[in-house]
Amino acid sequence: xxxxxxxxxEWRGELNxxxxxxxxxxEIGIRRAWQSAWLRRMMFFAWVPAxxxxxxxxxxxxSAKQGGELQDFVSAGAMxxxxxxxxxxxFRRIQAERLMTxxxxxxxxxxxxxxxxxxxxxxxxxxxxLLIPIVAVLAPPMISQDFRSRAFLLYFSRPLTRAQxxxxxxxxxxxxxxxxxxxxxxxxxxxxxxxxPDISVLYETWDLPLRVIMASLMIVIPSTLLALTLSSLTTExxxxxxxxxxxxxxxxxxxxxxxxxxxxxxxxxxxxxSLYETFNDLSSWILDPKLGVTQVDTRFIMLGVMTAIxxxxxxxxxxxxxxx
Amino acid sequence: xxxxxxxxNVTKDxxxxxxLSNIDLMIRPGITGLLGPxxxxxxxxxxxxxxxxxxxxxEGHVLGFSIKTEADQIRAQIGxxxxxxxxxxxxxxxxTMQMTAQLSRFPSTEALRRxxxxxxxxGMGQERYRPVxxxxxxxxxxxxxxxxxxxxxxxxxxxxxxxxxxxxxxEAMLNRIxxxxxxxxxxxxxxxxxLPDVQVVCDNVVILAGGMVxxxxxxxxxxxxxxxxxxxxxxxxxxxxxxxxxxRGVKSEVISLRQxxxxxxxxxxxxxxxxxxxxxxxxxxxxxxxxxxxxxxxLAAVKEVHRADS
Numbered sequence: 246x247x248x249x250x251x252x253x254x255e256w257r258g259e260l261n262x263x264x265x266x267x268x269x270x271x272e273i274g275i276r277r278a279w280q281s282a283w284l285r286r287m288m289f290f291a292w293v294p295a296x297x298x299x300x301x302x303x304x305x306x307x308s309a310k311q312g313g314e315l316q317d318f319v320s321a322g323a324m325x326x327x328x329x330x331x332x333x334x335x336f337r338r339i340q341a342e343r344l345m346t347x348x349x350x351x352x353x354x355x356x357x358x359x360x361x362x363x364x365x366x367x368x369x370x371x372x373x374x375l376l377i378p379i380v381a382v383l384a385p386p387m388i389s390q391d392f393r394s395r396a397f398l399l400y401f402s403r404p405l406t407r408a409q410x411x412x413x414x415x416x417x418x419x420x421x422x423x424x425x426x427x428x429x430x431x432x433x434x435x436x437x438x439x440x441x442p443d444i445s446v447l448y449e450t451w452d453l454p455l456r457v458i459m460a461s462l463m464i465v466i467p468s469t470l471l472a473l474t475l476s477s478l479t480t481e482x483x484x485x486x487x488x489x490x491x492x493x494x495x496x497x498x499x500x501x502x503x504x505x506x507x508x509x510x511x512x513x514x515x516x517x518x519s520l521y522e523t524f525n526d527l528s529s530w531i532l533d534p535k536l537g538v539t540q541v542d543t544r545f546i547m548l549g550v551m552t553a554i555x556x557x558x559x560x561x562x563x564x565x566x567x568x569x
Numbered sequence: 570x571x572x573x574x575x576x577x578n579v580t581k582d583x584x585x586x587x588x589l590s591n592i593d594l595m596i597r598p599g600i601t602g603l604l605g606p607x608x609x610x611x612x613x614x615x616x617x618x619x620x621x622x623x624x625x626x627x628e629g630h631v632l633g634f635s636i637k638t639e640a641d642q643i644r645a646q647i648g649x650x651x652x653x654x655x656x657x658x659x660x661x662x663x664x665t666m667q668m669t670a671q672l673s674r675f676p677s678t679e680a681l682r683r684x685x686x687x688x689x690x691x692g693m694g695q696e697r698y699r700p701v702x703x704x705x706x707x708x709x710x711x712x713x714x715x716x717x718x719x720x721x722x723x724x725x726x727x728x729x730x731x732x733x734x735x736x737x738x739x740e741a742m743l744n745r746i747x748x749x750x751x752x753x754x755x756x757x758x759x760x761x762x763x764l765p766d767v768q769v770v771c772d773n774v775v776i777l778a779g780g781m782v783x784x785x786x787x788x789x790x791x792x793x794x795x796x797x798x799x800x801x802x803x804x805x806x807x808x809x810x811x812x813x814x815x816x817r818g819v820k821s822e823v824i825s826l827r828q829x830x831x832x833x834x835x836x837x838x839x840x841x842x843x844x845x846x847x848x849x850x851x852x853x854x855x856x857x858x859x860x861x862x863x864x865x866x867x868l869a870a871v872k873e874v875h876r877a878d879s
Contacts, residue, residue: 253690253745253753256683256721260674263641269671277659363744386658395655399665399716402619402649403672404641 266405270413275420278383287379288424294371295429298363299436305359306440320359353449360453361439361533364430368460368528371425373521376468376492379425384418384472385485388563393480397563407563411473411556418469427461453532460528466521467548470555477562497521517547571633573724581613588613590780592627596758600750600811602767602788603760604863605777606871611760612652614777615726618758619644624662624737632723645673648717652728652760654709662697662704662712666719670806673720683719692716692741706733714742718749719854724756725749731766743770764863774863776870783870792860798832800824800859801842805851813845830859 278284280555305319309562391397400410434454438446471492475485516522523544530541574596581589589610604612616622618631620640629636631643657665666684667677670741675683691711696704701712710733717725730746731739747770749755759771765772767788774791776784784791803810804827811829814821819841820832831838835858846853 253748254686257754258675258679261671261676263674266672266674269668273660273668274655277657282658374749389657394658395651395653396657398649398651398655399652399657399669400672401621402647402651403669404643404645404674405672406641 247452250540263404267409267413267416270400270405271420274387274414274417278417278421281382284379284382284421287375287382289419290417291372291375291425292429292432294367294419295345295433296365298433301363302360302433303440304436305538306442309355309442320362338426353446356437356441357450357453360434360450363433364453364457364460365529365532367430367433368426368464368532369525372429373464373524375420376425376464377490379471380418380468381486381489383421385476385482385489387414387417387473388476388559389479389482392477395503403422407560411559411563414473415469418472419465422465422468423461426464427457430457430461434446456532460531463527463531463548464524467552467555470552470559474555474559474562477559493520517544522550571598571628574629574631574758576617576629577627578790579617579629580625581610581617581622581852582625588780589617589624592780592782594775594782594785596756596775597773598754598756599772600746600757600759600770601773601775602771602779603872604762604764604767604867610780611775611777612728613780615649615728615758615760618726619647619649645720646723648722648725649714649722650717650725650727650730650857652732655713656700656701656709659700661700662693662708665701665712666697666715669716670719675720675788680719683713687719688712688717690718691745705866707735707738710734710742711738714745718755722755724758726758726760728760729762730759731761731763740768746770764867768863774866776867778874781874783873784866788863791866792863794859794861796832797834798830798859799835799838799842800855800857801829801831801853802855803827803829803846803851804854806849807851809849810845810851813848814841817841817845818843827854 286349301319301322308319391400401407431454434450434457437450472485472489475492476482478488479485497519500515500522503515503518516526527541527544527548572595574594576592576594579589579592579859580587580593592614603611603614613622617624617629617636620631620636620643624636630868632646633647634640634642636643657668660668663681663684666688667680670680670683671677685697691714693708693711693715696708699707704712710730714730717727725746727746731742734742743766746757750757750770759767761767771788773787774784775782801810807823807827807829811821811823814829814831819838822830822832824830831842842853842856845851
């Protein structure tokens with residue numbers, strides 16, 4: 246029994262703005278998700294590649310002070326990881342360019358090439374493989390569990406709109422995904438700036454943070470909406486998780502099979518079947534346009550269409566329990 | 570007295586199924602019992618009042634706000650306690666309360682303080698720190714009630730608030746409803762199948778059946794019998810007592826083994842009631858003005874629907 250039981254009292258206080266309601270949904274979602282030990286472990290591992298690349302930047306900057314082959318070797322290694330080419334071949338190419346032109350590119354140009362290569366490695370090679378299991382743990386219970394425990398009655402008997410509910414859930418997933426994609430990449434950039442010899446590096450690489458933000462949003466928004474849509478289609482979160490994995494795995498397998506069979510001209514349409522390839526190519530195009538990724542507009546349209554369909558299905562599904 | 574709820578020709582269809590049919594309803598401040606058999610349209614009516622479903626036809630206002638265009642304002646001023654078990658997995662009782670208050674735009678710290686205050690009012694102790702999924706049925710019921718009043722709403726819609734509670738808790742719950750209505754002026758719509766609860770706390774009654782309003786009136790008015798009469802509780806020979814009354818020109822009917830309804834004004838019946846008892850050797854245990862029981866009213870309303878259907 247409480248010491249001071251005051252009974253019921255009327256409440257006369259100042260209320261928050263109505264536009265903050267989605268924040269409550271997001272805050273609860275983030276707190277609940279963080280209770281998962283698996284998610285915490287995966288979030289920790291998601292930062293390991295960024296730390297490793299920070300170490301590469303450190304080596305590069307150290308070698309830059311002395312000049313010479315070590316610097317070229319680090320650049321070649323980063324570019325090889327980004328483009329999946331043979332590092333030795335890239336190293337030889339760099340050396341050959343030096344001999345042909347008879348001079349090294351400016352330090353700013355070299356740094357830009359290295360950093361964008363490292364960011365590309367982060368976006369193409371490491372983070373997608375971490376993003377997939379993180380979403381599989383995080384997103385499936387988001388809406389399906391609310392359906393199962395009938396929590397939607399709790400939400401929607403309050404002045405909360407469906408759009409605010411969906412936005413709050415999307416922010417929950419989105420925040421975690423940005424912690425895996427955007428924040429490590431931005432941290433890598435900051436590490437690079439701190440290790441570089443002078444502040445002029447900001448002028449030489451000002452576009453990279455913006456590219457990182459664009460590439461991250463390009464991955465996070467469609468992934469979040471797709472995962473939430475799958476969650477809204479069932480009351481069993483494991484089915485949503487299976488479907489999430491199936492879309493990535495079977496999509497990519499189908500792409501590989503069709504690529505072998507179909508003519509090369511249809512590649513962009515076929516490539517859209519694989520989310521992995523679509524995200525890879527679009528992030529390559531955003532982070533380093535010189536890589537020559539083609540037919541970007543088709544992939545953007547496909548991704549946009551998928552996002553729009555997911556939003557429509559999600560809105561409809563969230564409205565559905567009220568109609569019963 | 571302004572109406573809390575005013576519905577005009579409200580119809581709600583789910584595909585080909587008509588859940589509510591031309592509902593005309595006015596609910597006044599006070600405690601109103603919403604009764605009806607299963608499938609009568611009570612849940613749909615509640616969803617309509619909360620603006621959770623779009624009506625097919627008609628118009629309506631709740632607390633002066635349109636159910637079509639101002640559902641947000643309505644939900645901000647109504648506390649709804651659903652019948653179904655609903656909770657957010659992984660949250661404790663107090664976290665759920667805080668979140669509910671925050672959804673009603675309470676600042677975070679104030680939401681927590683208010684959550685504790687209301688849980689105290691609802692008689693919930695240290696179990697408020699446990700995850701909700703570990704709660705018993707009664708505790709969940711109390712938590713749902715607490716959530717419905719955390720934002721100090723003007724009006725409460727309580728769906729089966731006493732189901733699953735033990736007699737002591739049920740009495741406590743009814744008492745809380747009474748306190749909120751009588752001391753704090755909250756209007757309550759009490760949706761229940763437990764007729765004694767309605768009889769004990771409600772001022773008005775609405776009976777829904779077959780998607781239509783069959784009865785809507787004050788409880789006093791409904792319970793009043795059409796002809797003045799008295800209910801006499803006896804011990805002794807009931808039939809002999811009735812014979813004596815008939816001999817005196819007083820009409821009567823049997824209510825139960827020990828109860829007889831005697832027709833006529835109370836003042837005129839005073840003498841024959843006692844004389845008949847003395848002559849028949851019966852002992853009069855009680856005399857009270859006759860009333861219709863809520864059960865009779867409810868059954869009559871439901872029978873009417875069955876008759877219309879057949």
